[in-house]
Amino acid sequence: MKKVxxxxxxxxxxxxxxxxxxxSVDAAAKRxxxxxxxxxxxKGGVAKSKTTKNKGGKTRYKPYVNKALYDTNQSKDRDKDxxxxxx
Numbered sequence: 001m002k003k004v005x006x007x008x009x010x011x012x013x014x015x016x017x018x019x020x021x022x023x024s025v026d027a028a029a030k031r032x033x034x035x036x037x038x039x040x041x042x043k044g045g046v047a048k049s050k051t052t053k054n055k056g057g058k059t060r061y062k063p064y065v066n067k068a069l070y071d072t073n074q075s076k077d078r079d080k081d082x083x084x085x086x087x
Contacts, residue, residue: 035085052082
């Protein structure tokens with residue numbers, strides 16, 4: 001019984017260590033189709049840096065800061081202020 005238990009736990013450990021999560025996507029690789037899709041994940045949009053200021057006035061939500069994600073979705077920054085899809 002101990003051998004079976006040891007073999008089973010070893011098998012589970014090996015499978016657990018070699019399995020890669022299927023839904024882990026690098027944030028930098030995520031390209032959104034439009035601002036509606038981006039705002040479902042990031043309510044305040046995505047900013048290039050934490051020092052970026054919004055040109056358009058007040059926003060309801062604070063943007064998520066990630067340069068790689070901003071660079072991937074830079075086309076969605078219509079007012080070119082460094083924040084894509086701000087709300």
